[in-house]
Amino acid sequence: MSTTAPGGSTVVRLRRLTMVPEEDGVMVGRPDIASYALFPEAGAELLRMLHAGTPLPEGVEWYEQACGEELDVADFLDALDGLGFLLADGEDEPEPGAVRWQRLGRWVFSWPAWVAYAAVTVAGVAAMVDRPELRPSYRNVFFTQYLALIPVGLLGTAIAGILLHEASHALAGRRLGLPSRLGIGRRLYYVVAETRLDALLSVPRRRRYLPFLAGMLTDTVVCASLTLLAWALDRPGVPPWCHRLCLAVAFSCVLRLIWQFMFYLQTDLYFVVATLMRCQDLQAATKFLVRSRIRRVLRREAPRPEADEMEWSERDQAMARWYAPVLVAGYGFSLASLAWAGIPTMWRFWSTAVRRFTTAGTPVGSRIDAALFAAMAAFEIGVLVHVTLRDRRARARTPRPEGATA
Amino acid sequence: MKKMPIRKAGSIRLTVACY
Numbered sequence: 001m002s003t004t005a006p007g008g009s010t011v012v013r014l015r016r017l018t019m020v021p022e023e024d025g026v027m028v029g030r031p032d033i034a035s036y037a038l039f040p041e042a043g044a045e046l047l048r049m050l051h052a053g054t055p056l057p058e059g060v061e062w063y064e065q066a067c068g069e070e071l072d073v074a075d076f077l078d079a080l081d082g083l084g085f086l087l088a089d090g091e092d093e094p095e096p097g098a099v100r101w102q103r104l105g106r107w108v109f110s111w112p113a114w115v116a117y118a119a120v121t122v123a124g125v126a127a128m129v130d131r132p133e134l135r136p137s138y139r140n141v142f143f144t145q146y147l148a149l150i151p152v153g154l155l156g157t158a159i160a161g162i163l164l165h166e167a168s169h170a171l172a173g174r175r176l177g178l179p180s181r182l183g184i185g186r187r188l189y190y191v192v193a194e195t196r197l198d199a200l201l202s203v204p205r206r207r208r209y210l211p212f213l214a215g216m217l218t219d220t221v222v223c224a225s226l227t228l229l230a231w232a233l234d235r236p237g238v239p240p241w242c243h244r245l246c247l248a249v250a251f252s253c254v255l256r257l258i259w260q261f262m263f264y265l266q267t268d269l270y271f272v273v274a275t276l277m278r279c280q281d282l283q284a285a286t287k288f289l290v291r292s293r294i295r296r297v298l299r300r301e302a303p304r305p306e307a308d309e310m311e312w313s314e315r316d317q318a319m320a321r322w323y324a325p326v327l328v329a330g331y332g333f334s335l336a337s338l339a340w341a342g343i344p345t346m347w348r349f350w351s352t353a354v355r356r357f358t359t360a361g362t363p364v365g366s367r368i369d370a371a372l373f374a375a376m377a378a379f380e381i382g383v384l385v386h387v388t389l390r391d392r393r394a395r396a397r398t399p400r401p402e403g404a405t406a
Numbered sequence: 407m408k409k410m411p412i413r414k415a416g417s418i419r420l421t422v423a424c425y
Contacts, residue, residue, distance in 0.1 A: 027415065036415035043410050070407045079412050162422050169420040185419060192421040200418050215420060259423045268420050281416030313413070 010055040012077070013087040016096065017051070018202035019044055023278040024313045027201050028085075031178055032096075034198035035084045038280060038313070042066045047085075098177070105175030108168070109210065117221045124224025127231050134227050134247065136254040143244035150248075157249045162193045164222060165215040165256065169195040169268075172214035176203055186387045187265040188334050189342075191380070205275055212271045216260055223253035264330030277319050285312035286320040286327050293324075349373065 020027045026044035029036030039047065042063055049059045056073070063071055080086050087093060107113065128135045141150065170180040178199035185194040200208045230246035263270035266283050274282045312320070353370040356362045 025413075029415070034417070038413040038415060040411055043412065072407045072409045075409045079410070083414075158424075162424060165422045166420070184424075185421060187421060187423070191424045193424060194419040194421040197418045197420055198415070201415055212420065215422060256422055266419070266421070271418060271420065280413065284416055 010057055011053065012050045012056050012059075012080075013091075014047065014051045014080070014085055015087055016093055017047065017085060019048070020202065020204055022205075022280070023315055029198075029201055030084055031199035031202045033084050034181075034196065036198060036201045037079075037083055040067075099174050099179050101171060101174045102177055105171035105173075108171050109175055109214075117217070120221055120228065121224045124227045127227055131231065134231055136223075136251045138251070140244070140247040140251045143248040144241050153245060154248060154252060157245075158252055161219070161222065161249065161252060161256065165218055166193050166195045168214040168218040169197060169211055172211035173197045173200060176207065176211075178202060178211075184383065184387055186384060186391065187267075188331065189338060189384065190265065191383055191387065205278070208275055209272060212268055212275070215268055216257055219253045219256050223250045223257075226250040226253070262330060262334070264327045265334070277315075279316050279319050280313055282316055282319055282323055283327075285316040286323045288312070289317070289320045289324050290328060346377075349377065 015030060017028050017030060022038060025038040025040050027036055028039050028044055028047060045066070046059050046063045049062065050056065054062075060071055060073055077086075141154070143153065144150065166182055170182065173180045173195075178197065180199065181196045183194055183196060185192050197211060200211055226246040227250050230243040230250070233243035233246065234240075260267045260269050263273060270283070279285075353374050356366050356370040
């Protein structure tokens with residue numbers, strides 16, 4: 001057995017790593033590249049020793065005595081390299097850069113700000129109780145008699161609302177000095193904006209809840225603020241579309257909040273629930289469980305249990321048995337609503353558009369209308385396909401350890 | 407000789423649907 005580091009040295013040079021004790025091990029990671037893995041207690045202690053300059057053979061000897069078993073050192077070093085934890089020969093650890101917007105994040109979540117948010121929310125709810133016309137309703141969507149302006153107005157304000165929601169996740173993380181990245185992702189057939197905040201694994205669990213919930217808190221405060229603004233603008237001398245537009249946007253905030261309750265799609269509330277249940281990767285563990293059961297029913301070969309069982313903690317596997325029916329029911333609901341409403345709607349739109357092009361004598365205006373619709377719908381489908389292929393390629397590039405394919 | 411049981415963590419992606 002060789003106990004030398006890459007390059008033949010007996011000293012392993014580790015990058016700056018964070019370590020957070022978890023339910024069944026220690027979460028070790030690099031926030032700057034969002035690379036994290038759960039190590040056993042003794043493994044984390046070995047990393048601490050190596051970081052302090054203990055030669056590898058000495059550290060391994062300590063580990064083997066602590067665990068009572070011989071360690072596969074080559075595999076251990078491979079795993080560290082794969083996680084990006086090793087410094088190359090001659091490479092120095094750069095000084096940690098400050099994350100941008102940290103001060104703004106602290107200010108947005110300071111106690112005076114919390115008092116203001118609470119006051120606005122209470123006032124907004126009081127206004128809704130007092131004035132029924134201020135309550136959220138689908139009728140509020142029709143803020144103008146010009147039908148074409150409705151989707152344009154709602155799209156513009158939705159983009160602003162989505163960016164505010166995601167920015168608040170990012171700021172709640174950045175006030176803790178944690179980097180984040182904004183991107184586009186997919187949940188089943190929904191295109192979603194997503195803030196990647198893996199760096200939350202560098203802080204204790206109780207500090208993760210506010211960044212998880214920051215988006216929904218923002219949606220709530222924005223909804224209350226717009227309701228109050230609508231109330232203030234509903235007076236003679238102000239064009240009526242002003243207060244109606246406020247109510248339309250407030251209603252879209254409510255829709256965003258409702259969407260978060262579909263937590264089988266790994267929404268913000270999923271992360272709250274999974275963290276409360278002290279799980280590491282409940283969604284992946286549950287998907288694996290469901291896939292295994294389906295294969296068993298179909299009498300097909302089970303997906304490599306030995307390698308895969310290592311993949312998730314006992315806690316995740318126990319909770320997966322409870323979560324599996326929720327996941328299956330949720331996916332069933334989403335797919336059924338797609339089949340019942342989404343696909344027929346799309347079919348009608350597309351068949352109408354095609355008919356306008358193939359029917360002689362269709363007015364030019366109708367053809368332009370159909371072409372614009374086709375371009376927008378094709379763009380949206382293109383985004384969905386692009387995100388799906390991108391994620392599939394990314395998964396193929398970074399296989400999980402232990403040979404699982406979750 | 408035994409491998410150290412190291413589990414790669416799932417990622418945290420906080421989302422909002424694009425209507």
